[in-house]
Amino acid sequence: MxxxxxxxxxxxxxxxxxxxxxxxxxxxxxxxxxxxxxxxxxxxxxxxxxxxxxxxxxxxxxxxxxxxxxxxxxxxxxxxxxxxxxxxxxxxxxxxxxxxxxxxxxxxxxxxxxxxxxxxxxxxxxxxxxxxxxxxxxxxxxxxxxxxxxxxxAIDELNINSVITRPCHKEILPINSWTTRRPYTLRGYAYSGGGKKVKRVEVTMDGGETWQVCTVDHAEKPNKYGKFWCWCFWSLDVEVLDLLGAKEIAVRAWDETFNTQPEKLVWNLLGMMNNCWFRVKASENGMVFEHPTLPGNQSGGWMAEERHPENPTIKRSVSTPFMNTASRISMSEVKKHNSVDSAWIVVHGHIYDCTRFLKDHPGGMSSILINAGTDCTDEFDAIHSDEAKNMLEDYRIGELIMTGYVSDSAASSPNTSMHGASNISFLGPIKEVAATRPVALVPPEKIPCKLVDKTSISHDVRRFRFALPSEDQVLGLPVGKHIFLCATIDDKLCMRAYTPTSSIDEVGHFDLV
Incomplete structure (x- = not known):
């Protein structure tokens, strides 16, 4: 931990x-x-x-x-x-x-x-x-x-560091007569700050008891003062049968001053300059490799899993009926649970009670409430990660009775090409007031909007103008709310939340940047 x-x-x-x-x-x-x-x-x-x-x-x-x-x-x-x-x-x-x-x-x-x-x-x-x-x-x-x-x-020069890139995260290495006849190549990169050359890279598969020296490729030449600024790449051929007995693979590098990486992480407040051995864990069941973390904002990695162990205890909200996961519920019953007091959704034929998660949802309570009481399979799959899909199981309360039922998502999914019309659905509830002009948005319905203009603002910024169904309509989006832009691409619903850049008074169209 x-x-x-x-x-x-x-x-x-x-x-x-x-x-x-x-x-x-x-x-x-x-x-x-x-x-x-x-x-x-x-x-x-x-x-x-x-x-x-x-x-x-x-x-x-x-x-x-x-x-x-x-x-x-x-x-x-x-x-x-x-x-x-x-x-x-x-x-x-x-x-x-x-x-x-x-x-x-x-x-x-x-x-x-x-x-x-x-x-x-x-x-x-x-x-x-x-x-x-x-x-x-x-x-x-x-x-x-x-x-x-x-x-x-204060941090100025970087320290010595190295990373394993192959095997990659969740890579599966089949063990058979063909794979065991040839070596498996471990790969990665290493670098050091201050222009110091990486002199050596070593790999251990037994927790540091023994080390194997890797081949190091320096693609750059030093500058005229002998300094190396670029990363280098390392590789090591190992026998697949040797990997079978390894619970983890670790790498460390040495620079020209013979500084190397510590075995264990040294905690500091900002988490910077951590250069302990980079460890990739190997599953004994078919060789599944796990990196400690993933680049950027991707979720996963063995460090994240250790920080968030699964809790088998599932709390029950006041709206959850006394039933087990085998309970079968009709769509008419699901539609009754469409409020902040009881919010049910259907995803892939399973019914989930999201009431106790409303206040914790990163996208706000309204993102769930707009779909409460409906089958939102396509919408959920389009905008949620695998981690979110796994979290959903904690809220599962039963199965949908499918006889004679067509899901809301299936009935309303746009059947268009990649360049066809898009659909817009509102993310939050719209307060009903007397409108001076007709309003296009009707939550939670999707409305078709045609792309009528595209303007280049810079080399990587575009303004897209969408026409509303009627020329006399305004979008009708309250301040601080978003819309979902939906389109079917390669037979799969793609959905993203956007905030229009056009004013609330624009008639007949809205703009996205």
């Missing part, structure tokens, strides 16, 4: 390699005629263009020491191209700072100002992020004792 941190969950995905083009920062600073260290030029501060909410409203800013900024061996550049193309908005257009081997929080995107000063950056984000505190420092202690402002806790 690992105590949660307050940091962002990167998983093992917070690293990559690109080809950057730009102007050396040291040349720009020299051209500007900055002062010497003796005259107070101690820090180089970088500031972005956008105002952010942190600290009562400020721009993202950070800083590095002047001697680092002026060191030509560091290859620090003001970048305007990535992988042969101009920077995209997501990656910092028109210009950003690139500091190889450093923590990404120092590489300010959408760079607007560079300031050479005696003090470090005073940005809220410089002090409140990218820190490694001692393990005993929790959030309360960090605030009370001012740990955020301790310069010894």
């Amino acid at each position: 690992i105590k949660p941190t307050v940091g962002f969950n990167w998983g093992a995905s917070g690293i990559s390699t690109s080809m950057w083009r730009g102007v050396p920062l040291s040349d720009v600073l020299k051209r500007c005629g900055i002062y010497s260290k003796k005259h107070g030029a101690l820090n180089v501060c970088f500031e972005g263009a956008e105002h952010l909410p942190g600290g009562g409203g400020c721009k993202y800013g950070t800083s590095i020491k002047k001697e680092i900024a002026m060191d030509p061996s560091r290859d620090i550049i003001l970048a305007y191209m990535q992988n042969g193309e101009l920077l995209t908005p997501d990656h910092g257009f028109p210009v950003r700072i690139i500091i190889p081997g450093f923590n990404g929080g120092r590489m300010v995107k959408w760079l607007k100002r560079i300031i050479v000063t005696t003090k470090e950056s005073d940005s809220f984000y410089y002090y409140r992020d990218n820190k490694v505190f001692p393990s005993h420092v929790d959030l309360q202690l960090a605030n009370a004792e001012g740990w955020w402002y301790n310069p010894e806790c």
Whole structure:
């Protein structure tokens, strides 16, 4: 069990390699005629263009020491191209700072100002992020004792790290006469900060008792100062029969200073710079591999499963009848349970009582209530992850009597092509008031809307205009509510929630960006 941190969950995905083009920062600073260290030029501060909410409203800013900024061996550049193309908005257009081997929080995107000063950056984000505190420092202690402002806790250069990419998460390795005749190749990547070369990568399949040395491929050449900035790739051929006896596979790397990775995770408040052995667990039942976490916002991984063990105890809401999972219920009975006091739904012929989950639903209570008392199979499948589908079983109370019944979803699903009409369904309840114009939305019905215009705002942003069924109608969406945009693509319902950008007074159409 690992105590949660307050940091962002990167998983093992917070690293990559690109080809950057730009102007050396040291040349720009020299051209500007900055002062010497003796005259107070101690820090180089970088500031972005956008105002952010942190600290009562400020721009993202950070800083590095002047001697680092002026060191030509560091290859620090003001970048305007990535992988042969101009920077995209997501990656910092028109210009950003690139500091190889450093923590990404120092590489300010959408760079607007560079300031050479005696003090470090005073940005809220410089002090409140990218820190490694001692393990005993929790959030309360960090605030009370001012740990955020301790310069010894700031992260600059990355540490040594390595990751297993093959076997991938949930990969299944069949064990048969064909697979056991040839080796299985383990693969992954490794890197170190500060331009230090990864000298060695090792793999263990017995908990660290013995280690096997991997083949390491350095695709890059060092710069003229001997520094390595890119990740390297490692591989190791192992016998499949050796994998059969392994409960887990772990990897560690060594850099040119012979720093290596610790066996166990060292907890810190923001969860940063954790570089313990990367472990992939192997199931004894057919070789199913599990990574500790998954990249980005994906759910899953053996660490997440250990943090959230299944609880077999299912609480019963006041609206749940005394019945077991074999209970058979008619659709007419389900339709009666369509309120906040008793909210039932049908998914794939199973009936679920969602009443006790209303207040906890991430999308708000109205997202469930609009479908309460109906068969919402297609809608549920279109917008929920596998994890959410597994959670649903906790609320199962019976089975639907299917005789002579056609589901609401099946009856109303759009039977159109990918480029045909879309359907709109309202996410939250609409308060009935006297309307000066006809209103298009009729919850929870789907209404067909035709795409009539598409405008390019930027290279990756589009405005789509949809015509309402009647030219004299307004959409009728209350402030703060969303709509579901639905379309059948490859014979499967696709549904996403959107907030229109057009005003509530627009007649005959609405816009989505």
